[in-house]
Amino acid sequence: MDLDKIVLVYPKRDGLIFGRAHGSPYTLMRLASLAPPEIPVEIWDEDLRPLDFSRVTPRTLMGITSKTLAIDRAKEIARAAQQRGATVVVGGTHVTLAPDEVAEWADAIAVGEAYHTWRQIIDDFTRGRLQKRYVDETWSSLAGVATLSDRALELVNEKRDYWTPYLEITRGCPRNCTFCTAIRVSGKVMRHRPIDEVIEEIRRRGIKRFFLTDDNFGLNFRTNPDYIARLFAALEKLPLHGWTAQAEMMVGDFPELLAHARRAHLDKFFIGFESVNAGNRREMGGKSSGNLAENARVIREIHRHGIGVVGLFVFGFDHDTPQVFQETWDFIRESELDGVSVTLLTPYPGTPQREQWLREGRLLPNIPWSLYDTAHVTFRPQLMTVEELRAGYDWICRKLYNPASIIARGARALRRVPLTQMRTKFFSSFSTDFGYRKTYSFRYR
Numbered sequence: 504m505d506l507d508k509i510v511l512v513y514p515k516r517d518g519l520i521f522g523r524a525h526g527s528p529y530t531l532m533r534l535a536s537l538a539p540p541e542i543p544v545e546i547w548d549e550d551l552r553p554l555d556f557s558r559v560t561p562r563t564l565m566g567i568t569s570k571t572l573a574i575d576r577a578k579e580i581a582r583a584a585q586q587r588g589a590t591v592v593v594g595g596t597h598v599t600l601a602p603d604e605v606a607e608w609a610d611a612i613a614v615g616e617a618y619h620t621w622r623q624i625i626d627d628f629t630r631g632r633l634q635k636r637y638v639d640e641t642w643s644s645l646a647g648v649a650t651l652s653d654r655a656l657e658l659v660n661e662k663r664d665y666w667t668p669y670l671e672i673t674r675g676c677p678r679n680c681t682f683c684t685a686i687r688v689s690g691k692v693m694r695h696r697p698i699d700e701v702i703e704e705i706r707r708r709g710i711k712r713f714f715l716t717d718d719n720f721g722l723n724f725r726t727n728p729d730y731i732a733r734l735f736a737a738l739e740k741l742p743l744h745g746w747t748a749q750a751e752m753m754v755g756d757f758p759e760l761l762a763h764a765r766r767a768h769l770d771k772f773f774i775g776f777e778s779v780n781a782g783n784r785r786e787m788g789g790k791s792s793g794n795l796a797e798n799a800r801v802i803r804e805i806h807r808h809g810i811g812v813v814g815l816f817v818f819g820f821d822h823d824t825p826q827v828f829q830e831t832w833d834f835i836r837e838s839e840l841d842g843v844s845v846t847l848l849t850p851y852p853g854t855p856q857r858e859q860w861l862r863e864g865r866l867l868p869n870i871p872w873s874l875y876d877t878a879h880v881t882f883r884p885q886l887m888t889v890e891e892l893r894a895g896y897d898w899i900c901r902k903l904y905n906p907a908s909i910i911a912r913g914a915r916a917l918r919r920v921p922l923t924q925m926r927t928k929f930f931s932s933f934s935t936d937f938g939y940r941k942t943y944s945f946r947y948r
């Protein structure tokens with residue numbers, strides 16, 4: 504089969520915020536980097552501009568990436584491309600979690616990672632022997648396969664079109680939180696990119712700030728301290744403005760690494776406290792205990808090293824009662840957190856949480872995948888009604904994400920920043936919570 508071009512598509516969801524899309528299409532840039540250099544590749548980010556189907560031909564191989572909340576849009580895009588004769592491959596989170604569903608309408612699906620299957624898919628397509636399903640769940644080494652190519656960087660204007668550049672340094676998490684989908688798409692084995700490859704990529708991309716996609720970067724403080732120390736020593740030498748990473752509370756037990764992290768320009772940790780209700784411990788896979796005094800100690804310790812903390816909280820666990828909203832708000836108010844994300848527990852396909860609630864008949868009927876966005880109630884909670892969960896969530900979102908509240912938290916975060924860095928840190932002190940305000944606003948569309 505002749506192949507004119509590969510078109511990689513990110514389906515629309517958030518649109519533009521002050522003229523730019525949220526974050527660079529990192530997944531698609533990775534796939535573009537893995538494609539053979541002699542085959543033309545384009546990246547179409549629907550958040551940035553409408554898709555131009557007139558440029559799709561029977562010799563187009565279209566690859567779509569999709570989370571659960573965008574899969575219905577992905578299906579519409581696939582249909583439109585197929586009507587013009589193109590062949591459509593779908594990969595990413597939702598396919599990995601619910602492969603049979605997507606296999607019904609995609610020409611081929613890519614389950615798991617694509618480091619070893621994507622080239623094979625392209626090759627099979629050109630030889631006219633495309634298979635229906637490709638699976639890569641070996642969680643193999645990231646060495647040599649994860650670096651963005653010059654071509655991928657030319658396809659995307661990270662500085663002009665996007666607020667946040669993404670970067671992956673480690674991948675996977677050995678914990679087992681019942682609600683987590685990330686371990687199902689990134690694996691339970693913690694893998695590390697070679698440090699020289701990471702540094703070379705940052706330099707070539709010319710990025711001064713990035714958000715790490717790593718699901719539990721902080722766990723490496725305990726499990727791989729040597730790697731972390733070497734990484735920080737290398738990052739320290741780069742002219743970065745700042746970067747952020749996801750972590751769990753135990754980073755607070757490693758003062759030396761925290762100090763080193765600060766010197767390496769890390770300026771914010773996203774920490775999954777998940778719940779202020781100690782009854783929900785089992786669901787946390789051992790990473791958080793709902794012990795408020797311990798939460799507060801960890802926040803203070805991280806602040807002491809000049810690093811900000813964005814606290815992540817989830818509502819709707821089986822031990823949650825309507826009181827959980829007031830208790831969480833009280834904790835947040837006293838905690839000096841720099842940013843806060845509150846979400847509703849969401850039973851994504853492929854998780855033990857969903858299986859349990861399916862068995863118990865607790866999933867709400869007729870909820871489209873587009874509402875699996877962590878801001879809509881999708882199940883019947885145990886110790887409150889659906890309406891109580893919805894109303895409690897609205898209440899705390901209004902408290903947290905009204906502009907005055909966001910500005911107060913951002914201003915408090917800025918007070919910790921040395922005067923010389925005020926200009927470069929100003930935007931990032933407010934942007935996280937304004938981003939969460941946008942996610943929450945999907946409830947009222």
Ligand code: B12
Binds near residue numbers: 517592
């Ligand atoms: C970065 C990120 C974001 C960014 C997205 C930026 C962007 N432009 O993509 C931001 C911060 C905006 C975001 C928001 C949300 N996210 Co998010 N996010 C992630 C995160 C941490 C990393 C994704 C990533 O870039 N990984 C690095 C790339 C290289 O890996 P990858 O995407 O897995 O791609 C590989 C394979 O999957 C495969 N592949 C992927 N697509 C395709 C396509 C084809 C054709 C092929 C062949 C292969 C292939 O090949 C790639 C190379 O191996 C993941 C967690 C994770 N570890 O996956 C969550 C994750 C994807 N997000 C999740 C969620 C729930 C959300 C939110 C709803 C959360 C919220 N309340 O705000 C929102 C939704 C917003 C939206 N509009 O989509 C869930 C998805 C669950 C689900 N079932 O859909 C995840 C899994 C995290 C979790 N909580 O479990 N997110």
Ligand code: SF4
Binds near residue numbers: 678679684685787
């Ligand atoms: S610690 Fe985070 S990444 Fe690891 S299993 Fe729990 S929610 Fe998932």
